[in-house]
Amino acid sequence: MSDTDGRRWHDMGGMPAGPIPMEGHDFALWEKRVDALMVLCGNKGFLSVDGLRRALEDMGEDTFEKYSYYERWIASINQNLIEAGLYTLEELGTRMAEVQARGPTYGEANNG
Amino acid sequence: MPHDHHDHDNLSPSGHPFRPDNDEPLTYWQTMEIALREILVEKGHLAQADITAQIDAMDARNPSHGAAVVARAWVDPDFKAQLLADASTASRDMGFDIGPMHLVAVANTDTIHNLIVCTLCSCYPRNLLGLPPDWYKTRAYRSRAVSEPRAVLREFGLNLPDTTTLRVHDSTADMRYIVLPARPAGTDDLSQGELAELVTRDSMIGVGLPRQP
Numbered sequence: 064m065s066d067t068d069g070r071r072w073h074d075m076g077g078m079p080a081g082p083i084p085m086e087g088h089d090f091a092l093w094e095k096r097v098d099a100l101m102v103l104c105g106n107k108g109f110l111s112v113d114g115l116r117r118a119l120e121d122m123g124e125d126t127f128e129k130y131s132y133y134e135r136w137i138a139s140i141n142q143n144l145i146e147a148g149l150y151t152l153e154e155l156g157t158r159m160a161e162v163q164a165r166g167p168t169y170g171e172a173n174n175g
Numbered sequence: 176m177p178h179d180h181h182d183h184d185n186l187s188p189s190g191h192p193f194r195p196d197n198d199e200p201l202t203y204w205q206t207m208e209i210a211l212r213e214i215l216v217e218k219g220h221l222a223q224a225d226i227t228a229q230i231d232a233m234d235a236r237n238p239s240h241g242a243a244v245v246a247r248a249w250v251d252p253d254f255k256a257q258l259l260a261d262a263s264t265a266s267r268d269m270g271f272d273i274g275p276m277h278l279v280a281v282a283n284t285d286t287i288h289n290l291i292v293c294t295l296c297s298c299y300p301r302n303l304l305g306l307p308p309d310w311y312k313t314r315a316y317r318s319r320a321v322s323e324p325r326a327v328l329r330e331f332g333l334n335l336p337d338t339t340t341l342r343v344h345d346s347t348a349d350m351r352y353i354v355l356p357a358r359p360a361g362t363d364d365l366s367q368g369e370l371a372e373l374v375t376r377d378s379m380i381g382v383g384l385p386r387q388p
């Protein structure tokens with residue numbers, strides 16, 4: 064999408080696009096947890112909806128095409144929480160390695 | 176059923192198609208979600224019970240909540256006036272948790288049809304309808320709902336007469352819309368509860384009409 068008209072990629076209203084894809088899906092537990100984390104962290108004042116959107120919009124168009132909705136959300140939540148000083152990148156990286164070592168599926172990795 | 180999908184086979188109790196179990200290979204983003212959540216809980220920023228309770232609260236929200244509001248507006252003119260003046264307060268008065276959201280109800284009539292979209296992201300009256308359907312968040316819907324809404328409605332099977340005025344409302348994070356569909360003809364004898372059964376999710380987004388009795 065051109066930015067010559069001052070429009071950013073997420074400002075999609077009125078742009079040409081194809082048929083509406085009608086298929087849907089039920090939400091997986093991890094997606095519901097991401098949604099809950101956003102609401103709760105918002106209620107606690109750790110991040111705002113504007114903060115969530117700012118990080119989502121800065122990810123750019125490729126991210127929108129490549130990653131799913133809640134994948135983008137957890138990336139944005141994480142960026143906001145690190146900026147808010149709730150934990151460090153090092154703490155996150157260490158914990159992610161521990162989580163990954165627990166098992167090959169979400170269910171196993173969650174049972175730490 | 177609160178949801179009205181176009182494929183009625185094989186739907187989960189929430190009205191969405193079933194999704195595979197959580198036994199696929201762990202992804203990078205799932206790993207991040209687990210790690211982030213554990214750190215927040217360990218540091219005392221959140222309690223795991225709060226997360227579970229929030230998921231339960233969100234799971235409990237579904238289009239039947241919006242349908243109850245619509246059906247009351249159909250039978251109670253004073254409530255309808257209140258809803259159109261301040262939908263957040265009117266919905267709260269019925270016991271629904273609207274949060275800080277500014278909710279605006281837009282009424283369909285014989286000559287006016289309303290449609291809601293969020294061109295910038297995915298804002299949706301989630302406190303009354305539950306989480307938005309996937310198509311609501313797609314590039315196609317977000318882009319085209321404001322430029323060729325009649326063509327979009329035809330894809331949902333809704334052919335509006337040319338004489339109907341179509342109004343499209345673009346939501347923001349702080350101000351969200353819900354459509355108050357017109358009460359179907361021939362429903363004079365129905366109770367408020369029976370009327371609510373006619374109100375579909377899609378009719379409150381504006382891509383559909385209520386069921387006929």
